[in-house]
Amino acid sequence: MGEFTHTHHAHCESGVISSMLRHYGLNISEPMIFGLSNALNFAYIPFVKIGGMPLVAYRSIPKAIIKNIKKNLNIDIKLETFSNIKKGEDRLDELLAQGKIVGAQSSMYWLSYIPNEMRFHFNAHNILIYGKDGDEYLISDPVFQMAVKCDKASLSKARFVKGVMAPKGLLYYPTNIPKDMDFRPIIAKNIKQLSKTMLRKYVPIAGLVGIKYLANAILKLQNKDKRYTKLFLGHIVRMQEEIGTGGAGFRFMYASFLQEASELFDNDEVLAKSSKMMLEVGDQWRDFALLIAKSLKSKKPIDLKLISDTLLEIGKNEAKVYKTMLTFKANI
Amino acid sequence: MDINSVPQDNSTTYAKMQKALYATDENGKLKTVSSTGWEVEELVTTQALDDIEQSIKDAYELVKSGKYSPLYYHMYASRMDLVVLSQSTGFFQWTIKRDFKPEVFSKIKQKRLLEYCDVLGVSIEDIKVLPKDING
Numbered sequence: 001m002g003e004f005t006h007t008h009h010a011h012c013e014s015g016v017i018s019s020m021l022r023h024y025g026l027n028i029s030e031p032m033i034f035g036l037s038n039a040l041n042f043a044y045i046p047f048v049k050i051g052g053m054p055l056v057a058y059r060s061i062p063k064a065i066i067k068n069i070k071k072n073l074n075i076d077i078k079l080e081t082f083s084n085i086k087k088g089e090d091r092l093d094e095l096l097a098q099g100k101i102v103g104a105q106s107s108m109y110w111l112s113y114i115p116n117e118m119r120f121h122f123n124a125h126n127i128l129i130y131g132k133d134g135d136e137y138l139i140s141d142p143v144f145q146m147a148v149k150c151d152k153a154s155l156s157k158a159r160f161v162k163g164v165m166a167p168k169g170l171l172y173y174p175t176n177i178p179k180d181m182d183f184r185p186i187i188a189k190n191i192k193q194l195s196k197t198m199l200r201k202y203v204p205i206a207g208l209v210g211i212k213y214l215a216n217a218i219l220k221l222q223n224k225d226k227r228y229t230k231l232f233l234g235h236i237v238r239m240q241e242e243i244g245t246g247g248a249g250f251r252f253m254y255a256s257f258l259q260e261a262s263e264l265f266d267n268d269e270v271l272a273k274s275s276k277m278m279l280e281v282g283d284q285w286r287d288f289a290l291l292i293a294k295s296l297k298s299k300k301p302i303d304l305k306l307i308s309d310t311l312l313e314i315g316k317n318e319a320k321v322y323k324t325m326l327t328f329k330a331n332i
Numbered sequence: 333m334d335i336n337s338v339p340q341d342n343s344t345t346y347a348k349m350q351k352a353l354y355a356t357d358e359n360g361k362l363k364t365v366s367s368t369g370w371e372v373e374e375l376v377t378t379q380a381l382d383d384i385e386q387s388i389k390d391a392y393e394l395v396k397s398g399k400y401s402p403l404y405y406h407m408y409a410s411r412m413d414l415v416v417l418s419q420s421t422g423f424f425q426w427t428i429k430r431d432f433k434p435e436v437f438s439k440i441k442q443k444r445l446l447e448y449c450d451v452l453g454v455s456i457e458d459i460k461v462l463p464k465d466i467n468g
Contacts, residue, residue, distance in 0.1 A: 010352045010364060031354065031362075049415060051380075109411065110453070115347030117381065121416050145350045145366060162451065163419035231383065234376040252333060252354040256362035279356065283333055286372075293372040296379070 004101055004130040006140040006147040010253055012126040013065040014039065015142025016103045019128055021075075023101055024177040030142075035257030036186055037068035038194050040250055043206045044214040051120075053235040056214065058247035062124030062165055066103070066172060072186050076175040081168035085160050088169030089152070092129065092137075095173060101130040101140075105167035110158035113139070113148040123165040129155075187261045188330035191271075195322035208322075211315035218308040230296055233307070237289045248289070251282035251318075258325075270328045277321045284314045335365050343369025345377040384411055388466065395462050401437030402462050403428075403448060410452045420451040 004023055009015025009030045014037070018030040034040070039060045046054040060068075070077045082088030095102050108114055108122045131138035136149045150158075159169045198207040205213060214236070221229045240247035255278040262271035288310050295302045333355045350366040357363060391408040394400045407417050418425045423444075430436045431444075449456050 008350075008352045008364065008366065010354060030364075052413060052415070115349065117345045117347045117377065118349075119411065121411060121420075143351065145352075157453070161420070162422065163416060231379070234379045237372065237376045238380055248333075249353055252362070256354045259362050275362075279333070279362075286333065289372050293375050296375065 004140070007142070008145045009142035010249055011059075012142050013062065014253070016126045016128045016140075017065060017069055019140060019142060020101060020103060020174060021177060024174055025179045026075075026177050026181065028183075029256075029260060031253050031256035032183065032260055033065065033069060034250075034253050035261065036072050036183065036190055037065040038072075038190050038197070039065050039068070040194060040254045041198070041206065042208065042210045042247075044210045044217070045205050046217065050239075051235075053232060054217075056236055056239040058240060058250050062126075063105070063170075072190065073181065075177055077172055078175050079170065079172045081170050082160075083168070085156060085169070088159060088171070089156055092171060093132070095171065096129065096132055100173050101128055103128055103172040104159060105170040106155070106158035107161040107167070108158075110154055110161060111141075112150050112154040113141070113144075121161075121163070123161055123163060123167055125158075183261075184264055184330065184332050187264065188328070188332070191258075191261070191325050191328055195325045198322045199319060208315050208319050211311060211318070215308045215311040215315070218304055218311065221304055229302060229304075233292045233302070234296060237292050240285065240289055248282045248285035251278055251285060255279040255282060265330065268328065270324065274321055274325045274328070277317075277324060281314065281318050281321060284317060288314060338365045338367050339370040340367060341369040341371045341374065343371070343374035343377075345369070345374045345381070384408070387413075392462065392466050398434060400432045401434045402460060403437055404432045405462055406448075406452050406454050406459055410454070412452070417451065421447050423447075 007015070007019055009018065011030070011034070014030045014034045018028055018033045021028050021033075037060070041057065041060045043057040044054065045057070048055040066077060066079070069075070080091065082091065092102060092104070104127055105123070106125050106127055108125045109119050111125070111127070126142070128140040128142070129137050130140055133149065135152050137152065137155055139148050139150050141148055159167055161167065200207060201209055203209065218233070221232060224232070255275045258271050258275035258278060262268045262275060265271060288307075291307060291310055295307065333353070335355045335357050338353055338355050346369045350368055352364040353367050354362050355365045388405070388408045391400070391405045395402055395405040407413070412420070414425055414428060417423075418428055421428070431440060445456065445459065448454075449459050452459070
C-alpha cells in the first residue's frame, strides 16, 4: 500500500469512494463511481424543509452512493455506526493504527477547517480520514483542493451531531477490493435503470415529474410576498450550485461518466451522443441559475412565468437524454 | 461546459477555496477544472448569509429588550432555527418556545440546559447571558 494522495473532486461522497478505491488499487474515476451508483436524480420535496425552505435535490439521497457501489460492484465495504461517542472515537483510532484509510460522515458546521462562509447545518458531508498527527486528524476532504486537518474535539462533534441525517459516527472502509474489474456489464445495467427511474411518472416529486412540480411551485409564488419569493428562488440556486456540486455540476459529472462509458464500449456512438446532450443540459441548468440571479438583482418585477418555463424546457431536454440512453445496446 | 468558460470570479463566499468542476478540454474530453468562484453562486450564498446575519441581529435586540431569553439569541448565533434546534435536541418545538420566555428559562433544569449547551456548542455560563457585543 503506497502513501495516500489527496485528489480534488467535484462531490464529497463520490470523491471519497473513488479516492478510497483507488488507494486500494482499483483504478476508478469519480464520474464512474457516480454513474455506477445511479446517483443522478432530481427531487422536489416541499414537505421536507431545510432552513425553512423546501428540499430540492439534484442527486440521490446521502449514503446511496456508498451503498449502491457496494452492491453494484459487489465489493466489501464495511459500514459502522456507534451509539457511544467514546467507542466511535476509539474505533477510528484503531482503524487508523491498522493503516487503513477511513470514510466518515460529518456535519459541515462543526469541522474546524470549514471557512465561516460555508458553515451550515448539513449533516451528510463525507470526508476521508487518512492519518493522525498528535491530536489532529489528517483529512482528505474531496471538495477542497488540498488536504486538511481537524482537531479531535471538532471531529467528534461533527461525527456525532444529532438531528436530520445524523451521522451516528458513521465510519466506512473497504475490506476486500479487486484490482481489476470489467465495468461494462454494470454500466449497461445502470444506464438503463437510471433512465427508467428519471422518466417514470408515478412518483410525483422525483425525476422529471419532480422538475414539473417545482416549475409549478415557482408559478405559485405569485401569491407569496416578495421577500419569500426571493428567498425561495435563491434557495433553488443554492441547492443547485452551492450545496455539494450542484445540479449542473452533477449533470457535467454524469456526462463525463457517459463519455468514459462510450470509450469502454469501443467509442459507442449512442453513449457519446448522450454525453454531449447531458453536457448541454448541464449548461442549461447553469443558465437557469444565471436567469434567477439576474431576476434577483434587477429592480423590475420578477418574471416567474419565464423562470418556470425555462425549467420546464430543461426538463424536456433532460428527458430526451434519457430516451437516447435507453436506445443503447451493449455488445459484450 | 468548455474549460475556458469555467467561471473564475474569485467569490468571497469561496473563502479563497476552489471547487472542482467537470468541463471539456480542446479535444472534447471531460476533466476536472478548479474554479475560484461564480458570481451567481456568490449572490445566492451572500443572500442566505445576510438572512442569517439579520436573524442574529433581530434576535439580539429582542433578547436585549427582555422579550426573549438568551437561548433565543444563541440558537440563531449557531445558525440554527426552531426546526433544527428541535431536531438536534429531540425536544418538542413547543417546549423550546416555552424556554424562549425569560421567566421559564431562568428556572430551567440543569440537564435540559446542558443539552442545549451541547447542541449549540456554548458553555453553561455563556448560554445564560447575552454576549456584550453581537460577535462575542
